[in-house]
Amino acid sequence: MKPTVSVYIATSLDGFIARENDDLDWLDAAGQTVPKGEDFGYAAFMSSVDLLVMGRYTYEKVLTFGEWPYQDKRVIVLSGRPLEIPPSLSHRVSHSSESPQQLCQRLEQEGVGRIYLDGGVTIQRFLAAGLVDDMIITLIPILLGSGKPLFGSLAADISLKLVAAKPFDCGFVQITYAVQY
Numbered sequence: 001m002k003p004t005v006s007v008y009i010a011t012s013l014d015g016f017i018a019r020e021n022d023d024l025d026w027l028d029a030a031g032q033t034v035p036k037g038e039d040f041g042y043a044a045f046m047s048s049v050d051l052l053v054m055g056r057y058t059y060e061k062v063l064t065f066g067e068w069p070y071q072d073k074r075v076i077v078l079s080g081r082p083l084e085i086p087p088s089l090s091h092r093v094s095h096s097s098e099s100p101q102q103l104c105q106r107l108e109q110e111g112v113g114r115i116y117l118d119g120g121v122t123i124q125r126f127l128a129a130g131l132v133d134d135m136i137i138t139l140i141p142i143l144l145g146s147g148k149p150l151f152g153s154l155a156a157d158i159s160l161k162l163v164a165a166k167p168f169d170c171g172f173v174q175i176t177y178a179v180q181y
């Protein structure tokens with residue numbers, strides 16, 4: 001069976017996941033308003049996924065965090081160029097330049113059940129390939145005006161079915177959609 005491909009991501013209300021220079025200062029600032037202990041379902045989501053697939057730019061940003069946030073979870077980084085993986089991560093991080101279809105087929109053969117897909121361009125490519133199953137999107141109450149977009153142009157409309165919508169006192173709204181191709 002094809003792995004379930006799930007997006008879990010935070011975006012500004014106007015649809016940006018980072019500033020143009022990859023800065024996440026706005027997200028960090030919003031995080032300061034979150035009550036202690038509130039994780040927006042992240043831990044439960046993480047425990048439901050077998051591995052992460054992310055684009056090169058997301059990977060490079062995560063490397064700047066200092067601490068690798070995914071513990072021993074397997075991570076596949078997509079890039080069409082050579083990728084540097086620090087020796088301390090080489091047992092859990094791997095590089096692939098497969099298409100979304102090829103990667104999903106390989107992971108299906110490996111028995112992978114659920115994938116956490118991350119990175120704007122990467123999500124756009126999987127959406128265009130008809131391979132995203134669900135999206136958990138946390139809307140941050142800010143307008144950035146410009147930046148790296150979560151979504152992009154499409155050859156055809158993609159319909160979404162609302163699964164859940166949850167407002168939080170800090171102003172975040174988390175919306176879960178099932179993708180209907």
Ligand SMILES: NC(=O)c1ccc[n+]([C@@H]2O[C@H](COP(=O)([O-])OP(=O)(O)OC[C@H]3O[C@@H](n4cnc5c(N)ncnc54)[C@H](OP(=O)(O)O)[C@@H]3O)[C@@H](O)[C@H]2O)c1
Pocket residue numbers: 008009010011016017018019021022023024027054055056057058059061062078079080081096097098099100118119120121122123125148149
């Ligand atoms: N707000 C949030 O919750 C959130 C979450 C995730 C990321 N972010 C931020 O978003 C930014 C990164 O997103 P992004 O949209 O710029 O890029 P991205 O999706 O992280 O990376 C895009 C790159 O991934 C590679 N790629 C994707 N699919 C591929 C495929 N099938 N085969 C080969 N290569 C593939 C390409 O790399 P090459 O050009 O090397 O070939 C492409 O340029 C970062 O600033 C990150 O911090 C924010």
